[in-house]
Amino acid sequence: MTPVMGGAFAVATIIKVVVAFTVLLLVVAITTVVERKVAAFIQDRSGPNRVGPWGLLQFAADGLKNIIKEETMPAGAVRPFFLLAPALAILPGTILFAVIPFASPLPTRWGLVEMIVADAPIGILYLLAIGSLGVYGVALGGWASGSKYALLGGLRGAAQMISYEVTLALSLIPLILLAGDVRVPEIVSMQQTFTAGPPTYAVWFLFPLLVGSFLFFVSGLAETNRLPFDLPEAEAELVTGYHTEYSAMKFSMFMIGEFAHVVTTAALVTVFFLGGWDIPFWGGDNIRVLSDGTVIGDPTWWKTILTLGAFSLKTATVVVVFIWIRWTLPRFRYDQLMDLGWKFMLEAVTAYILVMAGAILGIEAAGIEVGPLYAVILLGVNVVLAFLLLYVLDRGTIVRGAAHGRRYEARMAAVRVGSADPRAESGR
Amino acid sequence: MPGDVKVVERPIGQGSYVRAAAKGMGITLKHMLNPRKKTQQYPDEKWELAPRVRGTHRMAVHEDGRSKCVACGLCPTVCPVNCIKLVPAEDENGERYAAIYEIDEFRCIFCGYCQEVCPVEAIHLGVHYENSEYSRERWVYDLERLCEQEHPVTALWDPSDPASE
Numbered sequence: 001m002t003p004v005m006g007g008a009f010a011v012a013t014i015i016k017v018v019v020a021f022t023v024l025l026l027v028v029a030i031t032t033v034v035e036r037k038v039a040a041f042i043q044d045r046s047g048p049n050r051v052g053p054w055g056l057l058q059f060a061a062d063g064l065k066n067i068i069k070e071e072t073m074p075a076g077a078v079r080p081f082f083l084l085a086p087a088l089a090i091l092p093g094t095i096l097f098a099v100i101p102f103a104s105p106l107p108t109r110w111g112l113v114e115m116i117v118a119d120a121p122i123g124i125l126y127l128l129a130i131g132s133l134g135v136y137g138v139a140l141g142g143w144a145s146g147s148k149y150a151l152l153g154g155l156r157g158a159a160q161m162i163s164y165e166v167t168l169a170l171s172l173i174p175l176i177l178l179a180g181d182v183r184v185p186e187i188v189s190m191q192q193t194f195t196a197g198p199p200t201y202a203v204w205f206l207f208p209l210l211v212g213s214f215l216f217f218v219s220g221l222a223e224t225n226r227l228p229f230d231l232p233e234a235e236a237e238l239v240t241g242y243h244t245e246y247s248a249m250k251f252s253m254f255m256i257g258e259f260a261h262v263v264t265t266a267a268l269v270t271v272f273f274l275g276g277w278d279i280p281f282w283g284g285d286n287i288r289v290l291s292d293g294t295v296i297g298d299p300t301w302w303k304t305i306l307t308l309g310a311f312s313l314k315t316a317t318v319v320v321v322f323i324w325i326r327w328t329l330p331r332f333r334y335d336q337l338m339d340l341g342w343k344f345m346l347e348a349v350t351a352y353i354l355v356m357a358g359a360i361l362g363i364e365a366a367g368i369e370v371g372p373l374y375a376v377i378l379l380g381v382n383v384v385l386a387f388l389l390l391y392v393l394d395r396g397t398i399v400r401g402a403a404h405g406r407r408y409e410a411r412m413a414a415v416r417v418g419s420a421d422p423r424a425e426s427g428r
Numbered sequence: 429m430p431g432d433v434k435v436v437e438r439p440i441g442q443g444s445y446v447r448a449a450a451k452g453m454g455i456t457l458k459h460m461l462n463p464r465k466k467t468q469q470y471p472d473e474k475w476e477l478a479p480r481v482r483g484t485h486r487m488a489v490h491e492d493g494r495s496k497c498v499a500c501g502l503c504p505t506v507c508p509v510n511c512i513k514l515v516p517a518e519d520e521n522g523e524r525y526a527a528i529y530e531i532d533e534f535r536c537i538f539c540g541y542c543q544e545v546c547p548v549e550a551i552h553l554g555v556h557y558e559n560s561e562y563s564r565e566r567w568v569y570d571l572e573r574l575c576e577q578e579h580p581v582t583a584l585w586d587p588s589d590p591a592s593e
Contacts, residue, residue, distance in 0.1 A: 041460045046467040328456040329449055394446045 003293050004111035012113045020117050024097050028259045029059035031319060035259070038323045062252075069248035076146025077245065085144055086246065086253035089137025092130050093260030099123045100267045101185045103277050103308035104287045105299045112299060114289055115277075115308070116185060121291065123184035124176065127268065128169050131223060135161040137257060138225070138232055142242035153241020156334065157225060157232030163341035164222035164229070170349040171215040174356040175205060175272055178378075188276030189288040194375060201372050204275040208378035211385045212356070213273040215349050220265040222341070225258060226322060228329040231337055266318035267311075274314045277307035285310075348389055355385060479583040482538040483556040485531050486581055487574035488549060495575050496550035499524045503542035503551055511535040512542060526571055533559060534567040544584065552581035 004012050033048060033056055040047030048055035073082065103115035120126050135158050142154015176182055179190040187205075194203035206213050222229040233241045243254045270276060279285050285307050287297030332340065359381045368374050468475075477483075488496045499516030517527035542551050556579035561567055 038460065040467075041462075041465075042456045044459055044462065044464075044466045046465045046469070049469075324453065324456060324460065328452045390446045391444075394444050 002111055002295065003105075003289060004108070004113055008110035012108075012110075013117070016113070016115075016117050020097065020102070021094060024094060024260065024263065025256070028256055028263055029063070030056065031259045031263055032062070032255065033058045034319070035323050035326075038320060039327045042324070042327045066249050066252040071250065072245070072247045074146050074245045078144040078146065081140050081144035082245075083250075085137050085141030086250045086257070087137075088133070088140060089254050089257035090260065091137070091257075092133040093257050093262075093264050096127060096130050096261075096264040097267065099126050099184050100264070100271055101188055101276060102267070102311050103304045104285055105289055105295070106301060106304040107299045112289065112295060114185065115304060119183065119185060121183055123187075124172055124182040127184075128165075128172075131168070132161070132165050134223065134257075134261060135165075137254070138242050141246065141254065142232075145242070145245035147245050149238045150242050150244045153232045153238045153244070156238075157242055160225070160229060160231055160337060160341070161223060163338065164219040164345070167215060167341065167345040167349050168219035168223055170346075170353060171212050171219060172272070173353050174209055174212045177357060177360055178205060178208060183291070184271055185289065188271060188278065189286070191275045192278045192286045193288070194370060194372075201375075202275060202278055202280055203372070203375040204273060204278070204280075206273040208375045208382065209273065209356070210379065210382035211348075211352055211389060212382075213269070214386070214389075215345060215352065216272065217269060219345065220269065221322070221325065222337075224261040224265050224322075226262065227326040228332050229337065230326075230331060231334060262322055263315070263319060266315045266322060269318045270311060270314040274318070277311040279306060279310045352385065355381065477555045477557075479555065479580075480585065481555045481557070482540045482553040482582050484533060484554045484559055484577060484579065485536075485542075485569065485574055486552045486554040486556075486577035486579065487529070487571065488552060488581075489575050493575070495526065495529070495571055496548050497526045497529060497571075498548050498550070499526045499529075500547060502545045502547065506541045506545045508539060508541065509535050509537050529571040529574065530568050531574065532568045534564060540582065540584075543582065554579040554581055556580075 003009075036058070037047040037055065048058040051057040051061045073079070098117040099120050101114070101116040101119075106113045106115060138157035138161065139154045142150045142152070142157065145151070145154075175187065179187045181187065181190070191204050192202050194201050221227075225232050231241075232238075233243075238244070243251055246254060277285070284298070285303055287295070287299045287303070289295050356378075359378060363374055363377055368377070490496060499514060501514060501516065504510070504512040504514045511532040513528060513530040513532075514526055515528035516524050518524055538553060540553050543553050546552075551574075554577060556577070559567075
C-alpha cells in the first residue's frame with residue numbers, strides 16, 4: 001500500500017485539518033475543566049460538578065457565558081492591535097499541532113493516510129519558529145491595552161518567553177543528534193525501532209535523554225506561561241497581567257490560547273520523549289513511512305485507533321503533570337526567573353549538548369550499533385548528569401536572587417568578624 | 429524604625445529547590461488522590477441546624493388561622509433596628525389585633541428580642557436561613573406571609589439547661 005497521492009491527498013489533508021483542529025479545540029476545552037477538577041482535588045474540594053456528568057460540560061457553560069458577556073474596550077487601547085492580540089495568542093498553540101503525528105497511518109481505499117496534518121520535512125524547526133510566535137499575543141495584548149499592569153505583564157511575558165525559547169530550542173539538539181532527523185514522524189519511529197537490524201526495541205528518548213527531557217519540560221512550562229513561570233499573569237502583583245483589560249470572549253481566547261499551548265506542549269513532550277503513539281512492548285505498531293513513500297510495517301485501521309489511544313493517554317498524563325505542577329509550586333520572583341533562565345538553564349543545556357555529542361561520538365567510535373546497549377550507555381551518562389544537575393548545581397543556585405550573592409556574602413562576613421549589627425552591611 | 433526589622437537568615441547556600449519541589453509535589457499528589465473531599469454539596473446536602481438558630485420569622489396562628497398577635501406593641505419597642513412595623517386595631521368584641529404587621533427581614537439583625545418579649549408567644553424566629561428575593565420590597569414580610577411560614581420555630585434559651593444539652 002502506498003501513501004495517498006494527488007486529489008485524494010488534498011481531500012485527506014482537508015479532512016485531517018478540520019477533524020484534528022476540531023478535536024484539538026474540544027480537548028483544550030475539556031482541559032480547562034480538567035484543570036479545575038485537578039486543582040479542586042489537590043485542595044480537597046470537589047470542583048465543578050453541576051453541568052453534565054462530573055461537571056465535564058462546564059466548558060460549554062463557560063463559553064456560553066463568555067459569548068453573552070459585554071465586550072469592553074479601554075479608552076487608552078490601540079484598537080487594531082487590541083483586537084488582533086487574542087487571535088495572535090490562540091494561533092501558535094493551535095497550529096503547532098500541525099506537525100505532530102498522533103496515530104499510526106490509516107489504510108484507506110485510496111492509499112495510506114498518515115495521521116499527521118502536515119508531514120513537514122523541517123518538523124522541529126517549524127515547531128520552534130511557530131512556538132516563538134506565542135510571544136506576540138502576550139506582548140501585543142499587554143501593550144495595546146493602554147494599561148500599566150497589562151504593559152508590565154506583556155513585557156515580562158516577552159522577556160520570559162524569549163529567554164526560555166533559547167533553552168527550549170537547545171534542549172532539542174541532543175534529540176536531533178540521536179534521531180538523526182528533524183522530521184517529527186521519523187523521531188517517533190526512531191524511538192519505536194531503536195536498532196539497526198530487524199529486532200525491535202522501543203526506546204523512548206526519555207531514557208537516553210533524561211536530562212534533555214527535563215530541560216525541555218521546564219522550558220516548556222516557561223513557554224506556556226504556566227506556574228511556576230506565570231510571571232506575565234501574576235495575579236497578586238499585576239492583576240492578571242497582559243489580559244487585565246480583556247473581557248468576555250477576547251479574554252476567553254487568551255485562555256484558550258494558553259490551554260492550547262499546554263496541550264500542544266504536552267503532545268510535543270509525548271512525541272519527543274515518550275515515544276509518540278508507540279505502544280510499549282509491542283512490535284505490531286512499528287509502522288514507518290519513509291520520505292520516498294516506502295511503507296515499512298503493516299498498517300491496519302484498528303492499529304490506528306489503538307495508537308491514537310496510546311498517544312492521547314500519554315498526552316493527557318503530561319497535561320495532568322502540568323496542572324499538578326501549577327497547583328503545587330509557588331511563582332518565581334522575576335530575578336530568580338531570569339537567573340534560572342540565563343545563568344542556569346542555558347549553561348546546563350549547552351554543557352549537556354557538548355557531553356551528549358561527545359558521548360554519541362564516543363559510542364559510535366567504539367563501534368556499538370544503535371540498540372539497547374547504546375541506549376543504556378546514554379542512560380548511564382544521563383543519570384550522572386542528572387545527579388550533577390539536580391543535586392550539586394541545585395544547592396542554593398536556583399532559589400538565589402540576582403542581587404543576593406554580594407549582599408549575602410557581605411552579611412555573612414560581618415557575622416564572622418563579629419560586627420555589632422550584621423544588618424548594617426545589607427543596606428536595610 | 430527600619431533598623432529593627434527582623435531579618436531571617438535563610439540557609440540559601442544549602443537549600444535545594446528540586447528537593448523541596450519534589451516534596452511539595454508529593455503532598456499535593458497525596459491530596460489529589462484522597463477521595464474524601466471537604467466540599468459540602470449544598471443544595472443537595474444541607475446543614476443540620478441547631479434548635480436555637482435564629483432565622484426567618486414566623487407568626488403563630490390560632491386554629492382558625494388568625495394570628496395570635498394582640499398588637500401590644502412590645503416587639504416594635506424592643507426591636508433594636510426598628511424593623512417591625514405595627515398598626516394596632518380593635519375588632520367588634522374589643523379585642524386588639526394587628527391591622528398591619530410587617531417585618532423587614534433585610535434590616536433585621538435576628539437578635540431574637542421580639543420572640544423573647546412577646547407576651548402571647550405569637551412572633552417567633554425560625555430555624556430557617558434560605559431567603560432570596562428578586563426585589564428589596566419582597567424582603568418586607570407582611571402578616572399573612574409571616575403566618576404562612578412553616579419552618580420550625582427557634583427554641584429559646586432555657587436557664588435550667590444553659591448549654592442546650
